[in-house]
Amino acid sequence: MxxxxxxxxxxxxxxxxxxxxxxxxxxxLALCRDLDRGRAALAEINAHAAHPATxxxxxxxxxDSIEAAADQLTRTAGHLDVLVNNAAVFDQTLREPRFTADGHELFWATNHLGPFLLTARxxxxxxxxxRPRVINVASKGxxxxPRIRIRFDQLDDPSWFTPTRAYYHAKLAQIMTTMTLAERAEKAEKEEKAERAQKGAGRLEVACVRVPAVRLDAGRVAAMPWLLRTLYAPKNRMAVPAERLGDTYARLATGDGPLPGPYVDEDLRPVRAPAFAYDEPARERLWAxxxxxxxxxxWAW
Structure with missing residues (x-):
């Protein structure tokens, strides 16, 4: 288990x-922002669970919420085999950027900084x-x-915001973080191989999934404004069922062999990332x- x-x-x-x-x-371990929605999901998960989910x-x-969640898990779990950084925000109805209490643009905070901090903690x-694994999520969009870059001097600048730009900007950052974390883990494994083997700890494996358009749950579609819901309906019918991508996550989390690469599609085939992701100085700058x-x-690595 x-x-x-x-x-x-x-x-x-x-x-x-x-x-x-x-x-x-x-x-x-089901990490959810909204406790009421989380409890409803937990009941659905546990309806057929061999062991109750938490x-x-x-x-x-x-x-603060990330720190509290990490503290809870640290108190109750001796180890963690897999972390799937799946949660993201992509509210296409926003016309102006929103900012967190710490002053970060919401998409950047939720889709990149949050997973980054949670993984570190x-x-x-x-x-x-x-055999620890971290699975991050990017987008086929x-x-x-192809020319997207990290806006290092404008990370929280509202002047360039649109939901689409902000979303894909953060997803590029997730790919780059995956690559950097994989490199850090490999370096740590080489430096501490004997000590880690004695402790029974394995080398971290990391992958980022290039998720295609996914069919939205009926509740999310119903919550859209009428015009957006009408425009989105044809795309939603053609989108990949969420169940199929759920199987992709499960295969990455539990597969016996090594992960197939730092960036893979929904069928676990290695794919090319945007060109900017291969810029090593840019990845180091993003990490910093x-x-x-x-x-x-x-970090442990």
Whole structure:
């Protein structure tokens, strides 16, 4: 039985993955922002779970909430086998950017800084596992933006905001963070191989999934403004069912072999990332900027 934490486990792909993994006998830690929605999801997950899942409140736009969730998991879990950073915000109705209490633009805070901080805080639990894995999530929509770059001097600048730009900007950051974390883990494994082997700890594996357009849950579609709902309906009918992507997450989390690459599609085939993701100095700069923005958390790697 693996211990698997999934953010955004109350709906969409996260919920489907949580259901599949719990039914397969794994202990699912369902991290959800809204407790009421989380409790409803927990009941659905546990309806067929071999072992009851655990609900953990975590708002990825809030460092305090992330710290509280990490503290809860540290107190109750001896190790963590897999972390799936699934939760994200993509509110296409926003016309103006929103900012967190810490002054960060909401999409950047939730879709990049939050997963970055959560992974850092949970890294000691992951490092204690025999085969730890971190799974991040990007989007196939990045294919339409081959020249996208990280706006290092405008990370929280409202002047360039649109929901689409902000969303894909953060998803590029997730790909780059995945690559950097994989490199850090490899370096740490080489430097500490004997010590880690003695402790029974395994080398961290990291992958980022290029998720295609996913069919939205009926509740999310119903919550859209009428015009947006009408325009989105044809795309939603053609989109990939969330259940299929939930299976992708589950395969990445529990597969016996090594992960197929730092960036994979929904069928677990290695794919090319946007060109900017391969810029090593840019990745280092992003890591440093993310560290500074999240309070310089300690990492196990």
């Amino acid at each position: 693996l211990s698997i934490a999934i953010t955004g486990a109350n709906s969409g792909i996260g919920l489907r993955a949580a259901r599949t993994l719990a039914a397969a006998g794994h202990h699912v 609900l953990v409140q975590a708002d990825l736009s809030s460092p 949970l890294s000691p639990l992951l490092a204690a596992a025999a 990045l294919l339409s933006m 900027a993310s560290q500074a923005a999240t309070g310089n958390p300690a």
